[in-house]
Amino acid sequence: MPPMANSFQLPDLRSFCQPYFELRVNPRCRNATTLSERWIMDSGFVQRSQRPRLRAAKPGLLAAVCYPTCDLGQLRFITDFMTLLMFETKSMQLSSQLWQRVLHFRNPYWHARFQEHLHGFHEAHAQIARDREYNAVPDLESYIDLRRYSSGLEMAFDLIEYAEGLKLPEFVFDDPVVQELRQNAIDIVSWSTDIFSYSTDQSHNSSHNLVSILMSERRLTLQGAVNYAGTLVKSYIETFIENESELPSWGDPRIDEDVRLYVRGLRDWTVGSIHWAFETEWYFGQNAEEVRTFGWVFLASSEKAKAQEKHNN
DSSP: OOOOOEEEOOOOOHHHTTTTOOOOOTTTTHHHHHHHHHHHHHSSSSOOHHHHHHHHHHHHHHHHSSSSSSOOOHHHHHHHHHHHHOOOTTOOOOOHHHHHHHSOOHHHHHHHHHHHHEEEEEEEEEHHHHHHTTTOOOOOOHHHHHHHHHHHHHHHHHHHHHHHOOOOOOOHHHHHHHHHHHHHHHHHHHHHHHHHHHHHHHHTTTSSSSHHHHHHHTTOOHHHHHHHHHHHHHHHHHHHHHHHHOOOOOOOOHHHHHHHHHHHHHHHHHHHHHTTTTTTTTTTTGHHHHHHHOOOOEEEOOHHHHHHHHOOO
């Protein structure tokens, strides 16, 4: 593997989105965020000491840009869910209160699918834990498959139907073009996230990151791997647009409109998550503004280096 650099320049992922996707923000963001934060803290899912980190992470803004048209109750639920997904990745469980709220969305096929995706999420993180225990690094193909579940995006994209009140028939959801669009969007978002989170991931010695695997498997420099990952994102955005043009009509205006709204939700997630990355401290800490302006990311110190520095002091 080539020598490790201490910084890299981000590909301009926002510009990749600009010709195709419109950034929208739910006007109920502030109210939903306030209600959700109160519930998250009162329920004990996030410790009081983590409140500054919770506010800096802005999960409510992520929900607002990814689900820009839903009502306050729906956005509040989604914000709760997003917060748990971000802060309870290792043991995330839908609380009984959350599950009772989603049960009001009366669609048995949707519920079964959502539970299947929740199971896949836990299985993926169990696999990641096993890989770390044995210092195993997946190959690129295996990692891409695993990442689709470990990202939680299968569940997040199910929530598009909840947010829009859609009831896509099983034969529509399973249509090859619809599935391809969904998979394109999952890959775009998860790979973009890997680029944004590389600095943090490497500081925790985590090899489950697209950039790390490209460096290892393709023997690329850090900047080369980041550029390669950015090229993949750009290519899949273009593929998404091509696949969208191939969507069939089901001969029922209501189904066609529901599919249009669902695909619009995939679009919102793609552009919203990428822009949110520069509005939160989740990836770049207090340097988010500088990263947004100049595009340079300096690698965080490893846990081992931090411990050594603390010992020396």
